Every structure is written in structure tokens, then in C-alpha cells.
Amino acid sequence: MWTGPGPTGGDRAPGDRPAPESDFTPGLGSYVIGLTLAVLLTAASFTVARYGLVWKPGVPILLVVLAIAQMGVHLVFFLHITTGPDNTNNVMALAFGTLIVILLIGGSLWIMANLNHNMMPMDEIMKRQR
Structure with a gap:
């Protein structure tokens, strides 16, 4: 029997992991944490923009900081871009x-x-x- 490249063969690309079993829960925790952080950051942005809780000249700066944090959450938790x-x-x-x-x-x-x-x-x- 031929065991060359293919789904059952021994040839894999660098960084490829074997196909996981049908259980999808191990990676689900990362997505739930990312979703929770994204929702909290979005709610914080709307709160900062809507209500006068922050000194007026500081609002744009805080919104930029929250936007950068939101981008970081998306990159790490959803796109899985890490420094590995x-x-x-x-x-x-x-x-x-x-x-x-x-x-x-x-x-x-x-x-x-x-x-x-x-x-x-x-x-x-x-x-x-x-």
C-alpha cells in the first residue's frame, strides 16, 4: 500500500498539526474569551463616547487606545497571530x-x-x- 503525501500519508507541511478528533471544545475557550473581551471593549467605547465620564479632550485618546486594544484582541483570539x-x-x-x-x-x-x-x-x- 502506498503511504505517500495525502490525508493519511506521512508528508505534512511545516506547522501542520494532525487533524483533531471530532471534539471542538478545546479551542472554544479561546473564542469565548475573545468574544467577551471584544464585547466589553465595544461597550466601553460606546460608554466613553456617549456619557461625559471622561475629560472631554481625553475622549479621542481613550477611544484610540480602546480601538488598538480591540485590534489586539481580534489578532490574538480570532486570527491566532502570536509570536510562536x-x-x-x-x-x-x-x-x-x-x-x-x-x-x-x-x-x-x-x-x-x-x-x-x-x-x-x-x-x-x-x-x-x-
Whole structure:
């Protein structure tokens, strides 16, 4: 009988684990914890935004902190991105994606900040339209 690559063969990709038995409860705890944390962080964000429990200038900062915490919960508990040896590629892809997002936001803010400086004055625009 041939025991080459395949579902019953001995050839597996790095990081592959054998198929678990039909019991799905071992991983369920992680999802329940993640769901609970995500719901609590969402409720905290709505509470901070709706009621005056926090000093007004501090509200946007607290919302950003809660959003970053929410992203962390999703990455760890739902996408299972950790710093383990099997997840090196996932962490590198996440870091690259984060770099791209930072460059896009930074470039957009830089363009918008300099756009007003590079625009023609309004009175000169009005003169040319006549």
C-alpha cells in the first residue's frame, strides 16, 4: 500500500498539526474569551463616547487606545497571530501591513497639510473667474 503525501500519508507541511478528533471544545475557550473581551471593549467605547465620564479632550485618546486594544484582541483570539515559531510569516505580514497603513495615513496627512499652502489665494481665483 502506498503511504505517500495525502490525508493519511506521512508528508505534512511545516506547522501542520494532525487533524483533531471530532471534539471542538478545546479551542472554544479561546473564542469565548475573545468574544467577551471584544464585547466589553465595544461597550466601553460606546460608554466613553456617549456619557461625559471622561475629560472631554481625553475622549479621542481613550477611544484610540480602546480601538488598538480591540485590534489586539481580534489578532490574538480570532486570527491566532502570536509570536510562536509557527507564526513568523503571519507576524511579518502583519508588520508589513501596519507599515503600509502608517505610510498611507502619514502621506495623506502630509498632502492635506501642504495642500492649503500650495493653493492659489481665494481672491485671485475669484478675479480669474470673471
